[in-house]
Amino acid sequence: MPHLQTCQAVLRRLIARGDPNAISLAERAVNEYLEATPSGARKSGLRLIQQDVLAQYNAVLGVQRSFAETVNAYIEKKLTEG
Numbered sequence: 098m099p100h101l102q103t104c105q106a107v108l109r110r111l112i113a114r115g116d117p118n119a120i121s122l123a124e125r126a127v128n129e130y131l132e133a134t135p136s137g138a139r140k141s142g143l144r145l146i147q148q149d150v151l152a153q154y155n156a157v158l159g160v161q162r163s164f165a166e167t168v169n170a171y172i173e174k175k176l177t178e179g
Contacts (some may be wrong), residue, residue: 100141104130105149108168111152115160123168127175140176147172 102132111119154165
């Protein structure tokens with residue numbers, strides 16, 4: 098669980114900043130979570146992360162909302178790949 102919580106914390110901070118130049122940092126956080134998590138737990142963990150991102154999406158406006166939407170799309174992509 099520490100990898101999941103770390104990923105969520107990183108994504109929350111990045112969404113709060115809303116810097117479009119930080120998308121690669123969000124992708125790296127998701128990828129590091131995936132690398133550190135056993136394959137059997139990846140999808141369920143990604144879904145939890147996605148729920149957290151969507152909660153952030155619903156709570157913010159403007160560039161933060163756009164950032165959260167981009168992060169959600171990346172998570173969707175990872176869910177369909179795996």
